[in-house]
Amino acid sequence: MLKVREIDKPLILATMALVAIGFVMVWSTSYIMAMKRYGNEYFFVKKHLIFIGLGFILFFIAANVKYHLYQRWTYAIFLASLVSLIILTFIHGMGNEAGGARRWIKLGPVTFQPSEPAKLAVIIYMSYYLAAKKERLKTFSIGIVPPMIMSGLILLFILKEPDFGTALSLGAITIIMMFIAGVRIRYLFSLLLFAAPFIYFMVTKVDYRMKRVLVFLDPWRDSGGAGFQLVQSLIAFGAGGVWGVGLGEGKQKLFYLPEAHTDFILSVVGEELGLIGVSALIALYLIILVSGIRISLKAKDLFGQYLAIGITLLIVLQAAVNMAVVLALLPTKGLTLPFISYGGTSLVVNMIGMGILVNIYKEGVKER
Numbered sequence: 001m002l003k004v005r006e007i008d009k010p011l012i013l014a015t016m017a018l019v020a021i022g023f024v025m026v027w028s029t030s031y032i033m034a035m036k037r038y039g040n041e042y043f044f045v046k047k048h049l050i051f052i053g054l055g056f057i058l059f060f061i062a063a064n065v066k067y068h069l070y071q072r073w074t075y076a077i078f079l080a081s082l083v084s085l086i087i088l089t090f091i092h093g094m095g096n097e098a099g100g101a102r103r104w105i106k107l108g109p110v111t112f113q114p115s116e117p118a119k120l121a122v123i124i125y126m127s128y129y130l131a132a133k134k135e136r137l138k139t140f141s142i143g144i145v146p147p148m149i150m151s152g153l154i155l156l157f158i159l160k161e162p163d164f165g166t167a168l169s170l171g172a173i174t175i176i177m178m179f180i181a182g183v184r185i186r187y188l189f190s191l192l193l194f195a196a197p198f199i200y201f202m203v204t205k206v207d208y209r210m211k212r213v214l215v216f217l218d219p220w221r222d223s224g225g226a227g228f229q230l231v232q233s234l235i236a237f238g239a240g241g242v243w244g245v246g247l248g249e250g251k252q253k254l255f256y257l258p259e260a261h262t263d264f265i266l267s268v269v270g271e272e273l274g275l276i277g278v279s280a281l282i283a284l285y286l287i288i289l290v291s292g293i294r295i296s297l298k299a300k301d302l303f304g305q306y307l308a309i310g311i312t313l314l315i316v317l318q319a320a321v322n323m324a325v326v327l328a329l330l331p332t333k334g335l336t337l338p339f340i341s342y343g344g345t346s347l348v349v350n351m352i353g354m355g356i357l358v359n360i361y362k363e364g365v366k367e368r
Helices: 009-038 043-064 068-072 074-090 115-132 145-160 164-181 185-204 207-217 228-240 265-298 302-326 344-366
Strands: 095-098 101-107 110-112
Touching: 009 043, 009 265, 009 344, 043 344, 068 074, 068 115, 068 302, 074 101, 074 115, 074 145, 115 145, 115 164, 115 302, 115 344, 145 164, 164 185, 164 302, 185 207, 228 265, 265 302, 265 344, 302 344
Parallel strands: none
Antiparallel strands: 095 101, 101 110
16 A cells, blocks of 8 residues: 555645546536536536546556556557557447547447557557667667557557547657657657658648648638637637636537537636636646656666656646647647546546556655
8 A cells, every 4th residue: 555655745636636627627518518418417527427436446556556567568568559459440340430530449338549548558668668778779770660660550550540639649759758768869850850741641631630730820710610619719718817707607618619528628727717727737737747757767767767757748748739729829639638628548547647657656765
C-alpha cells in the first residue's frame, strides 16, 4: 500500500481536482443532450461516474505494481495493442463506426477505443528501447530505424481508423522522447523532413481535413456552416469573460456546440467559469507537468525516467492541443481534454498513467 511519504502530493491533488471538475462539467454539458436523446438527463454522467470508479481502481493497482513489470512485458503489451487495432480496422462487425470513423470496438454493451491504450503501449515500448540502447542511440540504425518501425505500426493503424489527430500527437511524443534520450538532432530533423510531404498529402488530399485547415484560417467566413462549431466556441469564451456566467448557466451547450461534452468541453468551462476557471485548469496541468518532470529526475533507472516523461507528455501535450483547438489556435484535431472530457477509455488510460507515475515516484523514494 502507498505511504504518505511515498506519494507525490501535488500530482495526486491535481489529478483528483481535474477528475472532480470533469465530473461536474460533464454533467453541466451533457444533461440537455441526454434528456433529448435518451429521456434521462443523467445518462452520460452516470456512465462517466462508472468510468471514474474504474479509473480509480486501476489507478491504485498501477500505483502499487512495480513499474519494472511493464519493462518485462513490453512486447506483450505492444502486441496486444497492435492486435486490438487490427481487429478494429479489418474485422467486420467488431468496429463501431461514428462520425465516419471506426475508433471503437464494441463487445456487447461495452465499447472501448483501442488507440488510447495503444498510446500507453508505444510509450512503454519507447521507454524500454531507449533505455536498453542508450549507448548506441547516436547511430542511425539503432537510434532511428527500430523505434520508427515499431511506433510506425501503431500509427499506421490509428491513421486507418482514421484518427489523424491522435497519430500526430503520438508521433510528436515519440520524437520528443527520442530527443530527450539523446538521438542525434540531425537524424530527427531529417525524419521530420521525410514525414512532412506525407503529412501535407494526408491533409490536402482529404477533403474534410483540408476544410478544417481552411476553417481554422478564417472560421467567420462560413460561420453558419463549416466554421459554425469554432465560431460558437469563440463566442462561448467571449460570453464568459473573466468570471463566467455561472455553472450550468451557459447557452452554447444548448446544441450550438455539437461536441460540448467531449472535444469542446473547455469552451463551456470558459463560458460558465470564465478566465478564472480556464486558468485554474491550466494551472492543474502545469502541476502535472512539473510533477512529471520531478518524478522523472527521481526515477532510479533510465526506463523509469523515460516512462515518466512519456506519460507526462501524454497528458500535458494532449491538453495543450485541445486548448489550442478550441481557442482557434490550431485546426480541429478531435482530441479530448484529459480528465475533463466525457470518454471512458481515455479517462481510464490516463488514470492508469497517473498510477504508474505514482509508482515511479514511490520506487525512487525507496532508493533514497
